[in-house]
Amino acid sequence: MKRKAARKLALDALVALIVLVAVSPFVVMLGTALKTPAESVAYPPKIMPARPTLMHFADVLDPAKFPFARYFANSFIVAFSTALIAVVVGSVGAYAFAKLPVPGKRFLESGTFVVYMFSGILLVVPLFRIIAALGLYGSRVAVVIACLVSTLPAALSMLGNYFRTIPDSLEEAAFMDGLSRLQSLWRIILPLSLPAIMSVFVYVFMIAWNDFLFASIFLSDPAKMTLPIGLRQFFSSQDYVWGRMMAASLLTGLPVVIMFAAVEKYITGGLTSGGVKN
Amino acid sequence: MRSPPPRIPPSLEAQNRRLGLLFVLPAVALVFAVIIYPVFFNLYLSLWKPALNPAKPDLFVGFGNYARLLADPQFYRSLALTAVYVALTVAGSTLLGGSAALLMNRDFRGRKFARSALLLSYVMPVISSVFVWIYLFNPLYGMVDYALVDLLGLFEVAPQWFDDPVLSLLLVCLFDIWRIFPFALIMILSSLQSIDGAVYEAALIDGARPFRIFRCITLPEILPVVASVVTLRSIWNFYKFEDVYLLTKQVPILGVYLYRTAFTVNDLGLASAISVVMFALVMGIVFVAAARRKGASS
Structure with a gap:
C-alpha cells in the first residue's frame, strides 16, 4: 500500500505543479497591480511587493x-x-x-x-x-x-x-x-x-x-x-x-x-x- | 337568419407551420444579413479593386487580386508560419490538456478548486493576458527572462521574445497553448468520466497493468473526443488573429496578414481574396479528411 500512497502523492504534486504554472501569470498580475511604479521595474523582480499599494486601482x-x-x-x-x-x-x-x-x-x-x-x-x-x-x-x-x-x-x-x-x-x-x-x-x-x-x-x-x-x-x-x-x-x-x-x-x-x-x-x-x- | 359560413379552424399542423415560420424568421434574417450576404459580397469584392474614396467607383480586376496574392512572397511566408503555429499549438494544448485531464480524473482533495483554477486562462480576456505576458517576458526586468538568465543560466543575455522572429513564434505558441489547453482538458475529462468504472475493475481483477489499461480501455474511449478537439482547434487556430497580433509584430500568420492588408495597407481587394483562399483551404482540408476517413472505414 505504501507504493500506492507514494504514487498518489506524486500525481497530486503534478496537479499542483500544473495549476501553479497555469495560474502564475494571474498571481503576477495581482502582485504587479499592488506594486509601486519603482518596484514594478526593479531588478531582480519580485512576485509580490514588500509594501502593497492600492494607488493603481484608485x-x-x-x-x-x-x-x-x-x-x-x-x-x-x-x-x-x-x-x-x-x-x-x-x-x-x-x-x-x-x-x-x-x-x-x-x-x-x-x-x-x-x-x-x-x-x-x-x-x-x-x-x-x-x-x-x-x-x-x-x-x-x-x-x-x-x-x-x-x-x-x-x-x-x-x-x-x-x-x-x-x-x-x-x-x-x-x-x-x-x-x-x-x-x-x-x-x-x-x-x-x-x-x-x-x-x-x-x-x-x-x-x-x-x-x-x-x-x-x-x-x-x-x-x-x-x-x-x-x-x-x-x-x-x-x-x-x-x-x-x-x-x-x-x-x-x-x-x-x-x-x-x-x-x-x-x-x-x-x-x-x-x-x-x- | 343566415349564419355566417362556418370557419374551418386551421389544422394544428398548419398553425404550427405558421408559428414555426414566424419564429425562425428573425434568426434566418439575421444570419442572412450578417453572414450569408457578406460571404457573397466578399466573393464579389475579391474580383474588384474597391476604391478607398466611397465617391469613386470600384474597378473590376477579375482574378487580378488572386494573381497578386499568389505572386506575393509574404503570403507563402504567412501560410508556412500558420502551419507551424497550428501544428505546435494544437499538439501542445491537446497533450497538456489531455495529461491534465488524466491527472484530474481521480479523487483528491481540492479537485474542484484545481479544475476552476485551470479554467482561468481560458476565461480571462485576451487583452489582460497579453499585458501580463508582455510584462513577464520583458527583457529588462521580466520574471521569465530573470529566471532563464540569472537563476537557470540557460541564456547569456536576456532573449528578445518580442523582436526575434524565432523566439516570438515560440512565444505566441506558448501563449496560445497556455490559453487554450483548458478546452482540451474539459472535453477529455468529461469523456473520461463517462467511462464505466466497472470496466476498470474487471481489468484490474484480470491483473492488467496500468499502462495496458490505459492503452486498451481509456485510449479507445477518449479517441473520438480527442479527434474532434484536434479538428476544431486546428480550424480555430488557423483563423487566429488577436492572440498573435496583440503580442508581437514578428509573427504575421494569415489572420494578421489579412488584417494588415485590409486596414494598414488598405488593399481591400487583396484582403478579400486572402479570406476566400483561407476559407477554401479549410473547406478543402476538411473535405479531403472526411473523404479519406470514409474511404478508410468502408
Whole structure:
C-alpha cells in the first residue's frame, strides 16, 4: 500500500505543479497591480511587493486620470446587447427548428457544420464596407452586428441541441391541459431551459466582451471604445505604467470570470452534452 | 337568419407551420444579413479593386487580386508560419490538456478548486493576458527572462521574445497553448468520466497493468473526443488573429496578414481574396479528411 500512497502523492504534486504554472501569470498580475511604479521595474523582480499599494486601482477608477469607467460601460453595452439579441433570436429560432415543422430543417442542420469552419476574421472586409455604407462606422452598433457573426450560429446550435433533449411528451401533456404553443413555450420550455439560456448568454457576452478585432476596425472615437481597444490604445500611447495596466487588466477580467463561475457547471457540461446525455 | 359560413379552424399542423415560420424568421434574417450576404459580397469584392474614396467607383480586376496574392512572397511566408503555429499549438494544448485531464480524473482533495483554477486562462480576456505576458517576458526586468538568465543560466543575455522572429513564434505558441489547453482538458475529462468504472475493475481483477489499461480501455474511449478537439482547434487556430497580433509584430500568420492588408495597407481587394483562399483551404482540408476517413472505414 505504501507504493500506492507514494504514487498518489506524486500525481497530486503534478496537479499542483500544473495549476501553479497555469495560474502564475494571474498571481503576477495581482502582485504587479499592488506594486509601486519603482518596484514594478526593479531588478531582480519580485512576485509580490514588500509594501502593497492600492494607488493603481484608485487611479484606474478615477475618471479624471483614466477613462476606465467609460470603456467599461461601452464594453458592457456592446456585450449585453449582443448577448441579448443572440439569446432572444436564438431561443425562438432554435425552438422552432427543434420542435416545429419548419421548411429547411435539414439544410440548417448541415449548415451548422459549415459554421464550425467559419470565423469572423473572414468577413472583416465585406462587413467593413457594409457598415460604412449603412453609415454605422464608428458606432457601437457596428461592433454588436459584427459580433453576431460568430455568436448567433453558436447560440442557435447550442440552444437547439438543448431543446431537442426536452421530450415532446412534456409539451403534449401541456397541450392536453389546454395550453397553446406560446403558453407552453413561455411556461414550460423556457423555465426548464433557463440554465442553458443563461449559459449561452454568458458565452456570447464573453465573446463580445473580449472582442478586439471588430472594435479595432469600427471604433476610433475614444468616447465609444470598448475595454480591449481602449486599453491597448491608452497603454501604447505612453510609457508603460505597469501597475495601472495590471489593475485595469484585472478589473477587465473580473466581470467575465464572475459570470463564468456562476454558470461553469452548465457550460462545461453543455460543451460535451452530445456524448454524455443519451 | 343566415349564419355566417362556418370557419374551418386551421389544422394544428398548419398553425404550427405558421408559428414555426414566424419564429425562425428573425434568426434566418439575421444570419442572412450578417453572414450569408457578406460571404457573397466578399466573393464579389475579391474580383474588384474597391476604391478607398466611397465617391469613386470600384474597378473590376477579375482574378487580378488572386494573381497578386499568389505572386506575393509574404503570403507563402504567412501560410508556412500558420502551419507551424497550428501544428505546435494544437499538439501542445491537446497533450497538456489531455495529461491534465488524466491527472484530474481521480479523487483528491481540492479537485474542484484545481479544475476552476485551470479554467482561468481560458476565461480571462485576451487583452489582460497579453499585458501580463508582455510584462513577464520583458527583457529588462521580466520574471521569465530573470529566471532563464540569472537563476537557470540557460541564456547569456536576456532573449528578445518580442523582436526575434524565432523566439516570438515560440512565444505566441506558448501563449496560445497556455490559453487554450483548458478546452482540451474539459472535453477529455468529461469523456473520461463517462467511462464505466466497472470496466476498470474487471481489468484490474484480470491483473492488467496500468499502462495496458490505459492503452486498451481509456485510449479507445477518449479517441473520438480527442479527434474532434484536434479538428476544431486546428480550424480555430488557423483563423487566429488577436492572440498573435496583440503580442508581437514578428509573427504575421494569415489572420494578421489579412488584417494588415485590409486596414494598414488598405488593399481591400487583396484582403478579400486572402479570406476566400483561407476559407477554401479549410473547406478543402476538411473535405479531403472526411473523404479519406470514409474511404478508410468502408
